[in-house]
Amino acid sequence: MADKILKKLYIEVWRQNNAKAKGKFETYTIENISTGTSFLEMLDILNNDLIEKGVDPIAFDHDCREGICGTCSLYINGRPHGPDSAVTTCQLHMRKFKDGDTITIEPWRAKAFPVIKDLVVNRSAFEQILQAGGFVSVNTGGVPDGNAILISHEDAEESMDAASCIGCGACVAACKNSSAMLFVSAKVSHLAKLPQGKVEAKARARNMVAKMDELGFGGCTNTQACEAECPKSISISNIARLNREYLSARFSE
Amino acid sequence: MSKFLYASIGRKFLMSVTGIFLLLFILVHLTINLLLIFDDSGALYNEGAHFMVTNPAIKIMEPILALGFLVHIIWSLLISWENYKARPVKYKKQDLSVASSWASRNMLILGALVFVFLVIHLANFWWKIKVSGHDLLNQGLEPGADMHNTYLLVSTLFKTSWFYSLLYILGGVLLGLHVTHGFWSAFQTIGFSNKVWLNRLQTVAKVYAVVVALGFAIIPLYFMIKF
Ligand code: HEM
Ligand code: SF4
Ligand code: FES
Numbered sequence: 377m378a379d380k381i382l383k384k385l386y387i388e389v390w391r392q393n394n395a396k397a398k399g400k401f402e403t404y405t406i407e408n409i410s411t412g413t414s415f416l417e418m419l420d421i422l423n424n425d426l427i428e429k430g431v432d433p434i435a436f437d438h439d440c441r442e443g444i445c446g447t448c449s450l451y452i453n454g455r456p457h458g459p460d461s462a463v464t465t466c467q468l469h470m471r472k473f474k475d476g477d478t479i480t481i482e483p484w485r486a487k488a489f490p491v492i493k494d495l496v497v498n499r500s501a502f503e504q505i506l507q508a509g510g511f512v513s514v515n516t517g518g519v520p521d522g523n524a525i526l527i528s529h530e531d532a533e534e535s536m537d538a539a540s541c542i543g544c545g546a547c548v549a550a551c552k553n554s555s556a557m558l559f560v561s562a563k564v565s566h567l568a569k570l571p572q573g574k575v576e577a578k579a580r581a582r583n584m585v586a587k588m589d590e591l592g593f594g595g596c597t598n599t600q601a602c603e604a605e606c607p608k609s610i611s612i613s614n615i616a617r618l619n620r621e622y623l624s625a626r627f628s629e
Numbered sequence: 630m631s632k633f634l635y636a637s638i639g640r641k642f643l644m645s646v647t648g649i650f651l652l653l654f655i656l657v658h659l660t661i662n663l664l665l666i667f668d669d670s671g672a673l674y675n676e677g678a679h680f681m682v683t684n685p686a687i688k689i690m691e692p693i694l695a696l697g698f699l700v701h702i703i704w705s706l707l708i709s710w711e712n713y714k715a716r717p718v719k720y721k722k723q724d725l726s727v728a729s730s731w732a733s734r735n736m737l738i739l740g741a742l743v744f745v746f747l748v749i750h751l752a753n754f755w756w757k758i759k760v761s762g763h764d765l766l767n768q769g770l771e772p773g774a775d776m777h778n779t780y781l782l783v784s785t786l787f788k789t790s791w792f793y794s795l796l797y798i799l800g801g802v803l804l805g806l807h808v809t810h811g812f813w814s815a816f817q818t819i820g821f822s823n824k825v826w827l828n829r830l831q832t833v834a835k836v837y838a839v840v841v842a843l844g845f846a847i848i849p850l851y852f853m854i855k856f
Contacts, residue, residue, distance in 0.1 A: 454724030454725075480721060482720055482721060482722070485718050487714065552734055557637075589637050593637075594637075594712040594714075594715030594716070595638075595641060595711060596637070596638075596641065596818075597712065597736065598733065598810070599725075599733040600730070601725060601729040604728035613823045616821070616822035616827075619638055619641075619818060619820040620819075620820030624820075
C-alpha cells in the first residue's frame with residue numbers, strides 16, 4: 377500500500393517549561409506528513425519547524441525507537457501510546473490518523489510520575505519499586521547443569537511473558553487510578569515463577585507493594601485498562617498472582 | 630494488621646471479602662423473595678419471612694450483614710478517594726471506553742445508587758416490620774396466627790404504586806451492573822484467578838448479574854401485570 381500524504385494536521389501538545397512551571401496546551405500545524413512516517417518522526421519534523429521559527433522544541437522521551445526499551449511515552453488522543461493496540465509510541469505510524477485531524481498529546485499523568493518538561497515525566501518511581509525487591513539476592517550457585525533444576529514449560533513461558541515488561545508506564549497512564557499494579561505484578565511474577573526467585577518471594581511482594589503505595593500510585597480496581605493498553609500485552613493474571621503472593625505473605629507473618 | 634487493612638491490596642481485600650459476603654446474601658434474599666410470585670395466597674412467602682425474623686442463625690446474621698454493608702461502603706469511599714488523589718492533574722482528552730468496561734469504571738456511582746435504593750427499601754419494609762409496625766401486617770391472617778402478613782405489605786406496594794415498582798426494577802438493574810464487575814473482581818482481588826479462570830469467572834459474573842437483575846425486577850413486574 378502506497379503511503380498517502382496527510383496535508384494538514386493540528387498538533388495540540390502540553391508545553392511546560394520545567395517541573396515547577398505551570399503548563400498549558402499549544403496547538404501547532406504541520407503539513408505534508410506521509411502516512412508511512414512514524415509518530416516520533418512526525419514530532420521530529422514538527423520540532424525542526426519549531427526550531428526554524430525560533431520556538432523551543434517539544435521535549436519528549438525516546439531511545440531505541442524499535443519498541444524494546446520502554447523509553448517513549450505520550451498520551452495520544454486519550455490513550456497511552458496512541459490509537460494502535462499492543463505497540464509503543466515509537467511503533468505507531470501516521471497511517472492511524474486522517475488528514476485534518478487534531479492530535480492531542482499529553483504526558484503520562486500520575487502523582488508518582490511528575491512532569492520534568494513538556495511531555496517528559498520522571499519515571500524513577502519504577503526504579504525505586506525495583507530497588508525495593510525486584511531482584512534475586514541469594515547465591516544461586518554457579519551455572520547449573522541444564523537439567524539439574526527442572527522448570528515446566530508453562531512456568532518458563534509465564535515467567536518469560538511477565539519478563540517482557542519494558543517498564544514504560546503505560547499501565548499507570550491508562551489506569552483511572554494511576555495504579556502501578558500491572559508493572560509490579562509483572563516484576564514479581566517473572567521471578568516468582570522460577571526457583572531462584574522463590575526464596576525471597578514473600579519479602580519481594582511485600583516490599584514492592586509497600587514501595588508502590590508509598591510513592592503515591594493508586595490501587596487496583598481490576599478495570600483491565602492496563603492490560604488492554606500495555607504494549608507487551610502483560611496479562612492481569614499476573615495481578616491475581618501478585619495478590620496471592622502478597623496476601624499469603626501478610627497472613628503468614 | 631491495621632496497616633494491612635490500609636495498604637492498597639489490604640483495602641481491596643476487605644472490599645472483596647465484604648463484597649463476596651454481600652453476593653451470598655443477595656442470593657438468599659432473592660430466593661426468599663421469589664416465593665412472592667409462586668403462591669398468590671401469600672402463605673409460602675409469609676412462612677419464609679417468618680422464618681427470616683425468628684430463626685436464631687438469621688438473627689445473628691442481621692448485625693453482621695449491617696456491618697458488612699458498612700465496611701464495604703466506608704472502604705469504597707476510602708479506596709475511591711485514594712485513587713482519585715493518585716492523579717492530581719487530569720487528562721484533557723481521555724478515551725477509556727476502548728480499554729475497560731463501563732461498570733468497572735463506575736463502581737462507586739453504581740454502589741452509591743444501590744445505597745440510595747437500599748435506604749428507600751429499608752424504609753418501605755424493614756422499618757415497618759421491625760420498628761413502626763403497619764396495619765397491613767396484621768390483616769388477612771388466620772385468627773391467632775403468630776406472624777406478620779408481610780406478603781400483604783409487599784404486594785400492596787407493588788400493586789398500588791407504579792413509582793415504587795419501577796424503582797425496584799431499577800434497583801435490580803443497578804445491582805446487576807455493580808456485580809457484573811464486582812463478582813469476578815472480588816475473586817481476582819483475593820488471588821483466585823489466572824488466565825483460564827478469568828474467563829470462567831467473567832462468564833459466571835454475567836450469569837449472576839442477569840439472574841439478580843431479572844430476578845429482582847420480575848417481582849414488581851409480576852404484580853404490575855397480573856393485578
Ligand atoms: C448488595 C449490595 C452490594 C453487593 C452485592 C456488592 C458487591 C461488590 C463486590 C463483589 C465488589 C468487588 C470487590 C473487589 O473488587 O474486590 C464490589 C466493589 C465495590 N463496591 Fe459493592 N456491593 C454492594 C453494594 C455497594 C454499595 C452500597 C456501595 C457504596 C457506595 C458499593 C461500592 C463499591 C465500590 C466503590 C466497589 C469498587 C471497588 C473496586 O472497584 O475496587 N457497593 N461490590
Ligand atoms: S506492564 Fe506493560 S504497560 Fe506496564 S510498564 Fe510493563 S510494558 Fe509498560
Ligand atoms: S523508544 Fe524504545 S520503546 Fe519506544
